Structures are given as structure tokens and as C-alpha cells.
Amino acid sequence: MTVDPLPLLKELVSIPSVNPMGRNVSGSEFLETRLTEFLERFFRDLNVPFEVIEVLPGRSNIIARFDNSQSKATILMDAHQDTVPTDGMIIPPFHPEIRNGRLYGRGSCDVKGGMAAMLSAFARLVKERPAAAANVIMSCTCDEECTAQGVTDLAQLWANPKRHSPLISGPPDIALVAEPTDLHIVVAHRGATRWKIQTIGKAAHSSRPSEGINAIYRMAPVLLALENYARDLPGIIPAHPLCGPATLSVGRIEGGISVNTVPDSCAIEIDRRVLPGEDGVKVMQQVEEYLRHRLDVDFKMLPPWIIGQALSNHNNGPWSDQLLQVIERHVGPHEKVGVPYGTNASRTSATGVPSMVFGPGSIYQAHTSDEWILISELREAAEIYFDFCANAVLPSRD
Numbered sequence: 247m248t249v250d251p252l253p254l255l256k257e258l259v260s261i262p263s264v265n266p267m268g269r270n271v272s273g274s275e276f277l278e279t280r281l282t283e284f285l286e287r288f289f290r291d292l293n294v295p296f297e298v299i300e301v302l303p304g305r306s307n308i309i310a311r312f313d314n315s316q317s318k319a320t321i322l323m324d325a326h327q328d329t330v331p332t333d334g335m336i337i338p339p340f341h342p343e344i345r346n347g348r349l350y351g352r353g354s355c356d357v358k359g360g361m362a363a364m365l366s367a368f369a370r371l372v373k374e375r376p377a378a379a380a381n382v383i384m385s386c387t388c389d390e391e392c393t394a395q396g397v398t399d400l401a402q403l404w405a406n407p408k409r410h411s412p413l414i415s416g417p418p419d420i421a422l423v424a425e426p427t428d429l430h431i432v433v434a435h436r437g438a439t440r441w442k443i444q445t446i447g448k449a450a451h452s453s454r455p456s457e458g459i460n461a462i463y464r465m466a467p468v469l470l471a472l473e474n475y476a477r478d479l480p481g482i483i484p485a486h487p488l489c490g491p492a493t494l495s496v497g498r499i500e501g502g503i504s505v506n507t508v509p510d511s512c513a514i515e516i517d518r519r520v521l522p523g524e525d526g527v528k529v530m531q532q533v534e535e536y537l538r539h540r541l542d543v544d545f546k547m548l549p550p551w552i553i554g555q556a557l558s559n560h561n562n563g564p565w566s567d568q569l570l571q572v573i574e575r576h577v578g579p580h581e582k583v584g585v586p587y588g589t590n591a592s593r594t595s596a597t598g599v600p601s602m603v604f605g606p607g608s609i610y611q612a613h614t615s616d617e618w619i620l621i622s623e624l625r626e627a628a629e630i631y632f633d634f635c636a637n638a639v640l641p642s643r644d
Contacts, residue, residue, distance in 0.1 A: 360424025426607030488584025
């Protein structure tokens with residue numbers, strides 16, 4: 247019995263679940279609330295046990311479970327509920343449209359396509375109950391696109407003895423995370439540490455600037471030093487064989503209250519991509535040490551709002567070998583790869599759970615102004631997810 251993921255994807259896209267990305271905004275298109283409510287109905291109709299866990303006000307994870315008493319293997323399948331904002335889109339973001347074998351709409355590629363394929367496979371497991379199937383936990387997490395608080399909370403259900411869920415009695419044997427990978431398997435990826443650097447000045451009227459201290463001017467040498475550091479970083483930190491080099495980028499700057507006031511504060515936002523094996527906190531300390539040895543100007547390192555955790559391929563080899571064989575059965579030879587972006591898999595991997603990333607769609611379509619996914623790939627992914635879960639073999643611990 248095949249459960250077509252296409253009608254499911256159309257419905258998922260039509261339910262807005264935009265992550266505010268830290269902005270002070272409101273509206274019916276923001277947050278995952280309505281999508282979580284849809285998923286509640288989906289799992290209730292399947293008659294499977296599920297649980298809604300509030301992570302942030304109005305923002306929840308939802309997990310459901312399929313059990314096979316004959317299996318010793320447990321697979322976690324995770325897909326995030328949120329999408330990036332719709333600013334600049336040139337298509338209706340929440341009115342899915344099919345053209346030329348593609349489905350268009352916000353989230354179609356990242357990652358509601360992967361979610362629809364996983365939900366389709368999960369529903370088929372429940373209906374067919376294959377004899378060799380693994381136990382499967384389906385998790386739909388919130389807030390992946392900004393601060394990853396959804397998956398961080400999810401991992402606490404097996405990593406923190408003080409947390410408990412009737413659906414998760416211990417760590418899963420493998421975490422399979424949905425992201426657009428062109429049906430390749432991501433076995434390693436970089437993480438991201440993000441923080442602000444601030445310079446402080448003294449406000450004054452712009453007609454008498456000598457009476458103030460311009461915080462934006464104070465930031466100028468900091469920016470120049472960071473540009474030099476970013477240029478030299480690939481020579482300081484050896485590149486990872488799958489994920490490439492470590493990088494640093496300044497993405498935003500803000501300062502001042504008006505053009506006729508000497509600014510008393512200026513802040514920049516930094517994105518430092520962290521390689522497997524690097525410490526997401528120490529990379530900040532390395533930047534601060536570099537700057538303080540080269541600058542006379544004072545600055546503040548503000549606390550990070552996300553600490554980089556990378557995905558390493560040190561313990562996912564046997565599982566990714568199995569998945570690679572399943573992929574080959576359905577769509578021919580594919581590869582294990584590393585990528586420069588981050589996913590929820592780094593947070594599950596940090597608890598010791600072997601983790602890998604796989605899904606339909608291309609990262610080059612994620613977050614775009616006309617986001618789309620190939621329908622053929624959507625259906626292929628659903629078949630692969632089902633086959634992998636229906637025939638999973640717990641690797642030997644030798």
C-alpha cells in the first residue's frame with residue numbers, strides 16, 4: 247500500500263509556519279501552532295500514540311511512535327515544522343501550485359517535502375506493519391531555522407534523566423533527519439556559532455561631534471581586523487575532508503538612533519562556521535584573542551544565541567551503508583557527502599546518537615524566492631524512508 251505524499255505536502259505548504267527569526271513581528275503566518283494542530287489530527291487519525299511538548303510559548307514539538315514488538319532497533323525520523331520568512335518571494339508562498347513536475351510554495355523544499363515523505367512512510371508502516379520493521383519515533387520539531395530549540399529540547403528526552411516521555415524510553419539507535427540532500431546522505435556537516443560584538447561610545451548632537459564618542463567609528467578597526475581574520479582562517483584551521491574549511495562572516499551591523507546624533511552604541515553579528523572536532527565556544531575565544539592582540543579600541547563580546555555543533559561521521563557509517571543500499575535499490579547509485587550548512591542532526595549526534603541527513607529536494611532551492619521541489623523526488627524519498635524503516639538491521643556492536 248502506497249501513501250502518496252503529494253496531497254500531504256500540498257496541505258503542509260498551505261499551513262503557514264514561518265519562523266520570526268528573532269524579529270518582533272506578529273501575524274497568522276508566524277509560528278508553528280497551526281501546523282502542530284494539523285499534525286495532532288494526522289496522528290490521531292492513524293490511531294498511534296503521540297505527544298505534544300511545548301518548547302516555547304505557542305511553539306511545540308510533536309512526537310508519535312510506531313512499535314514492532316519483534317524489533318530491537320529504534321529509528322528516530324525528524325523533520326522541522328518551521329520555514330524561513332516569505333520576504334521577497336515571487337510566488338504565492340502558501341498556495342501550493344504544481345507546474346512542470348514541481349510543487350511550488352514556501353517550505354516545499356525546506357523541509358515540508360521531507361516531512362511529507364516521512365509522514366507518508368510512517369503512515370504506511372502503521373497500516374502495513376511489516377514484520378521486519380524497526381520501532382519508529384516520528385518527531386516534528388519547532389524552531390530549527392533560528393535557534394534550534396526544538397531539537398535541543400527533543401534530545402533532552404533521552405539525554406536528561408530529569409526529563410521523561412512515555413514514547414521515548416531511551417536514546418534511539420539512529421536519527422534520520424530530513425533536509426533537502428538530492429537523495430544523497432549527509433554524514434557530516436558544519437555547525438554555526440553566532441554572536442554580537444559591541445562598541446560603546448558617547449551620544450552628542452551631530453553639530454558638536456567632538457563632545458561625543460562615535461561608536462560606529464570605533465567599530466571600523468574591529469571590522470577590518472575581522473576581515474583579515476576571515477581571510478586567514480583557512481590557513482589557521484585545517485579543512486575537514488568532507489565539510490571544507492572553517493569560515494567567518496559578519497552579516498549585520500546596527501548603530502545609532504538618528505543621523506543627527508553621535509551614536510553611543512554599535513553592534514555587529516558574526517557567523518562562525520564550526521567544523522567537526524571544533525568547540526563552538528572556543529571559536530569565540532579565539533576571535534577575541536585575535537582582536538585584543540591587534541586592537542587598542544575597546545569592545546564587548548556578547549553571549550552567543552546559538553553555539554555551533556557540527557555533525558561528525560565518526561559513528562554513522564554502518565547505518566549510512568544500510569541507507570545507501572536502500573537508495574540504490576530505488577533510484578540508483580548515490581553518495582555519502584559532507585555539507586557546509588547545519589541541521590538538527592548535530593544536536594542528536596551530540597548526545598551520542600548516530601545521526602545522518604537525507605531527503606528530497608536541493609539545498610539550492612531552499613529559502614529561495616520561488617521555492618519548489620520535484621514531485622518525482624518527493625515520492626522516491628517516501629519509498630526510501632519506508633524501505634529503510636521496514637527492513638532496518640541493528641548494526642553489530644563489535
